[in-house]
Amino acid sequence: GIQVEQSPPDLILQEGANSTLRCNFSDSVNNLQWFHQNPWGQLINLFYIPSGTKQNGRLSATTVATERYSLLYISSSQTTDSGVYFCAHNNAGNMLTFGGGTRLMVKP
Amino acid sequence: IAGITQAPTSQILAAGRRMTLRCTQDMRHNAMYWYRQDLGLGLRLIHYSNTAGTTGKGEVPDGYSVSRANTDDFPLTLASAVPSQTSVYFCASRQGLNTEAFFGQGTRLTVV
Numbered sequence: 001g002i003q004v005e006q007s008p009p010d011l012i013l014q015e016g017a018n019s020t021l022r023c024n025f026s027d028s029v030n031n032l033q034w035f036h037q038n039p040w041g042q043l044i045n046l047f048y049i050p051s052g053t054k055q056n057g058r059l060s061a062t063t064v065a066t067e068r069y070s071l072l073y074i075s076s077s078q079t080t081d082s083g084v085y086f087c088a089h090n091n092a093g094n095m096l097t098f099g100g101g102t103r104l105m106v107k108p
Numbered sequence: 109i110a111g112i113t114q115a116p117t118s119q120i121l122a123a124g125r126r127m128t129l130r131c132t133q134d135m136r137h138n139a140m141y142w143y144r145q146d147l148g149l150g151l152r153l154i155h156y157s158n159t160a161g162t163t164g165k166g167e168v169p170d171g172y173s174v175s176r177a178n179t180d181d182f183p184l185t186l187a188s189a190v191p192s193q194t195s196v197y198f199c200a201s202r203q204g205l206n207t208e209a210f211f212g213q214g215t216r217l218t219v220v
Binding site: 030035041045048090101 | 141143149150151152153156166196198200202205206207208209210211213214216
């Protein structure tokens with residue numbers, strides 16, 4: 001099946017810094033989502049972005065399916081951005097499959 | 109508020125006992141899913157249902173069963189719980205295979 005690699009696995013930022021999280025895929029993807037799992041364990045939908053670019057406040061995402069990657073940008077990070085960020089896509093069986101996640105800690 | 113509701117929120121269960129985790133959605137989504145998330149790891153698919161009346165096995169189905177008698181409900185049953193099934197369980201739904209998925213708040217299960 002399609003392999004999903006997220007990078008970096010861990011990231012520590014000072015509040016106010018910007019960051020880019022990446023998902024690489026072993027094959028082209030036709031469906032992609034970004035989620036934030038907050039420190040309480042809730043999975044929060046950030047973007048449904050099979051292709052193109054979307055922005056929501058300080059967050060934006062870009063997916064280039066034909067080049068097998070998606071990026072999540074976090075600008076002016078805040079402590080509330082801490083948690084784990086997952087990308088997920090449809091595998092060959094059309095099941096939503098998750099990457100390993102990027103664990104982000106934003107320090108005040 | 110529309111969405112996905114899981115119950116219970118948490119449970120401590122003796123090994124060997126039977127347990128059913130409940131999941132209900134009110135968005136009339138066709139597809140529903142059960143995932144488990146172990147400490148420090150990503151989510152792994154247990155079972156899925158693309159439409160009411162059908163189910164399928166995911167990546168880690170052993171020890172679990174599901175049913176989909178109607179559109180709204182997708183219960184997950186552990187017939188005889190074992191400690192390795194200690195995990196956080198998430199239910200999800202989406203309208204179709206290429207649409208946005210939404211997750212419940214999770215059930216934290218500890219098997220002792």
